[in-house]
Amino acid sequence: MKKINCLIVEDDAAFQKVAYRMVQKADRRLNPVGLASNGAEAIEMYNRYDIDILFLDIHMPDMSGFEFLDEVEIKEDMQIILMTGDEDYALQAFEYGITDYLLKPFSAIRFRKSVTRAIERLRSEGQASSTENVLLRKALQLAHSRNMDITPIPNRRAKLGYTYPLLTINLDYENEHTALDILESAEKEGLVNGDFIDYIYSCNNCYNSLLHFRESCPKCQSSHLKIEDLVHHFPCAYVGPVSDFVKSESSEIMECPKCKRILKHIGVDYDKPSVMYTCQQCDHEFQDPHIKAKCHDCGADTRVERLVKRQIKKYKLTKLGRDAATGKYNINLKGFDELSDIINDEYFLRLLKNEIGRKKVANFESTVAALQISNLTDLYQVIGEQGQKDLIIELFDLLNNELHSSDAVIFKDRITMLFLFTEKELEKAQSLIGKYKNRLSELIKDNFDGFEANFEEALMLIEENKEPQFHLRQLMSSFNDQE
Amino acid sequence: MAIDDFFIDEDNEGLEGKRVFEVGDLKFLKISDQEPVRLELLKDYSGLIIEYTRQTFTLEMIKTIRSHDEEQVYLMPLFLYKSYGDYNEVLSEMVDGTLERLNNLNGIAETTDIIQKRL
Numbered sequence: 001m002k003k004i005n006c007l008i009v010e011d012d013a014a015f016q017k018v019a020y021r022m023v024q025k026a027d028r029r030l031n032p033v034g035l036a037s038n039g040a041e042a043i044e045m046y047n048r049y050d051i052d053i054l055f056l057d058i059h060m061p062d063m064s065g066f067e068f069l070d071e072v073e074i075k076e077d078m079q080i081i082l083m084t085g086d087e088d089y090a091l092q093a094f095e096y097g098i099t100d101y102l103l104k105p106f107s108a109i110r111f112r113k114s115v116t117r118a119i120e121r122l123r124s125e126g127q128a129s130s131t132e133n134v135l136l137r138k139a140l141q142l143a144h145s146r147n148m149d150i151t152p153i154p155n156r157r158a159k160l161g162y163t164y165p166l167l168t169i170n171l172d173y174e175n176e177h178t179a180l181d182i183l184e185s186a187e188k189e190g191l192v193n194g195d196f197i198d199y200i201y202s203c204n205n206c207y208n209s210l211l212h213f214r215e216s217c218p219k220c221q222s223s224h225l226k227i228e229d230l231v232h233h234f235p236c237a238y239v240g241p242v243s244d245f246v247k248s249e250s251s252e253i254m255e256c257p258k259c260k261r262i263l264k265h266i267g268v269d270y271d272k273p274s275v276m277y278t279c280q281q282c283d284h285e286f287q288d289p290h291i292k293a294k295c296h297d298c299g300a301d302t303r304v305e306r307l308v309k310r311q312i313k314k315y316k317l318t319k320l321g322r323d324a325a326t327g328k329y330n331i332n333l334k335g336f337d338e339l340s341d342i343i344n345d346e347y348f349l350r351l352l353k354n355e356i357g358r359k360k361v362a363n364f365e366s367t368v369a370a371l372q373i374s375n376l377t378d379l380y381q382v383i384g385e386q387g388q389k390d391l392i393i394e395l396f397d398l399l400n401n402e403l404h405s406s407d408a409v410i411f412k413d414r415i416t417m418l419f420l421f422t423e424k425e426l427e428k429a430q431s432l433i434g435k436y437k438n439r440l441s442e443l444i445k446d447n448f449d450g451f452e453a454n455f456e457e458a459l460m461l462i463e464e465n466k467e468p469q470f471h472l473r474q475l476m477s478s479f480n481d482q483e
Numbered sequence: 484m485a486i487d488d489f490f491i492d493e494d495n496e497g498l499e500g501k502r503v504f505e506v507g508d509l510k511f512l513k514i515s516d517q518e519p520v521r522l523e524l525l526k527d528y529s530g531l532i533i534e535y536t537r538q539t540f541t542l543e544m545i546k547t548i549r550s551h552d553e554e555q556v557y558l559m560p561l562f563l564y565k566s567y568g569d570y571n572e573v574l575s576e577m578v579d580g581t582l583e584r585l586n587n588l589n590g591i592a593e594t595t596d597i598i599q600k601r602l
Binding site: 138141142144145146147151153155157163165169170326 | 545546550554557573577602
């Protein structure tokens with residue numbers, strides 16, 4: 001039975017305890033992995049674990065629940081249950097696609113109903129993932145057999161404004177956006193490597209990216225606005241809309257309504273520092289309009305801050321991706337989520353970021369390495385999903401027992417391990433990798449009838465002027481270029 | 484229009500109406516919206532030449548093949564045939580090649596051979 005990771009974000013210590021107990025009692029599958037008392041703690045825990053259900057308080061000392069949601073990258077299938085004493089946020093909650101809105105105080109029965117709904121929604125998303133596996137396999141097969149990358153093509157008829165011909169062709173218009181989810185999951189699984197191409201903004205209701213942008217009145221939301229230049233007259237410091245200065249519609253002469261002087265030269269005696277909006281619906285005058293995006297598919301009219309921002313990438317198949325294309329490796333998107341403490345390159349990137357920060361202020365060398373067991377997919381073909389999981393856990397435990405306390409290891413995908421060797425030069429790291437290879441090889445041989453593991457490795461010194469992502473890309477490129 | 488295009492009928496004389504083309508061991512089937520074909524029959528061919536007549540037909544045909552459940556069908560090499568004029572960019576990205584003449588299919592045979600070897 002797959003555990004459902006929950007994070008409880010609540011600043012009231014007493015209510016936090018109550019919520020924790022309710023989570024434990026509501027369903028046996030619920031696995032509360034973290035309790036956060038403020039936004040900063042919540043962000044740290046959210047990034048550390050793969051959260052399925054988020055119980056979120058709106059009022060926190062350092063940020064609101066909505067600000068927290070703006071800060072983090074919301075997983076599409078994550079369920080959010082808001083807990084608040086205030087009912088004024090229902091509309092805003094809807095904009096964020098909240099699963100449920102619990103008004104404090106609430107009963108255990110109400111809480112359980114809410115959890116059941118969240119679990120049902122999670123399950124339906126999970127079922128979709130089996131279709132995703134099939135579609136991804138097709139795309140990988142097409143890309144591999146054609147020796148092509150999975151490349152986005154700008155297309156005005158596509159829902160996202162871009163289409164991935166090898167993948168989108170299997171999806172109807174309504175579901176074209178799932179191509180991005182599938183490819184993101186595939187990248188997380190190590191099947192493809194993505195290179196940034198573009199950002200897109202899409203409707204937070206239906207994911208359509210063909211949107212109509214315009215300014216609107218912050219008071220009544222009307223887009224029927226009159227826009228005028230604002231004029232600042234230097235000699236008398238009068239500031240007002242240009243219409244205050246125009247004597248008559250037919251005349252171009254501008255006279256200051258305060259000191260009655262004629263304005264002569266822009267930049268010399270007056271300036272136009274900004275613009276002024278007047279709402280033709282409610283007469284409200286303002287300088288900072290809301291920018292709204294209207295979706296011509298579903299009709300939603302949303303502030304741009306609430307649009308869904310997504311990356312469009314070009315994807316190249318990795319060794320694992322090519323094995324999946326040729327049937328040597330079974331694709332199971334999200335099937336290994338329970339190993340998110342072990343297979344988690346984002347955690348590795350955070351460690352690396354810290355190490356880069358340390359290196360900037362001190363003089364030492366540190367090394368990062370990637371170790372790939374290139375024929376592990378042959379073994380995976382015969383040991384099944386549970387066997388794979390058990391093997392990954394065993395390999396991880398072995399490495400952690402061997403590792404120096406200041407070093408770190410994590411799996412990038414099911415065949416690749418990433419190492420951080422703090423304050424160790426290449427030579428030292430190389431010798432440690434050699435030792436770990438022997439230990440891993442012995443473990444695999446002992447457990448799987450003498451199976452000989454083939455290793456490939458890449459090492460590099462950490463460069464303090466480069467981003468963590470650069471290091472990871474460099475390491476992985478040495479594997480991915482080999483057919 | 485390029486001057487060559489005026490002689491298109493001459494170049495393809497006797498080939499336009501033909502449906503099956505053989506290049507070595509490879510067999511290609513030409514389909515168009517005038518000549519419907521049963522999907523099950525496609526598996527007997529090494530590749531498919533889709534005559535680009537109407538964009539909607541061509542797109543639907545590519546979609547039907549690429550979204551088919553059977554590997555032999557959805558991985559089949561597809562080529563667009565149009566005697567003159569440009570192709571829609573998205574359509575050409577969905578297929579494995581384009582051709583303007585039917586009298587020399589060595590190019591698509593080579594592509595098909597490479598694809599089959601990589602599968």
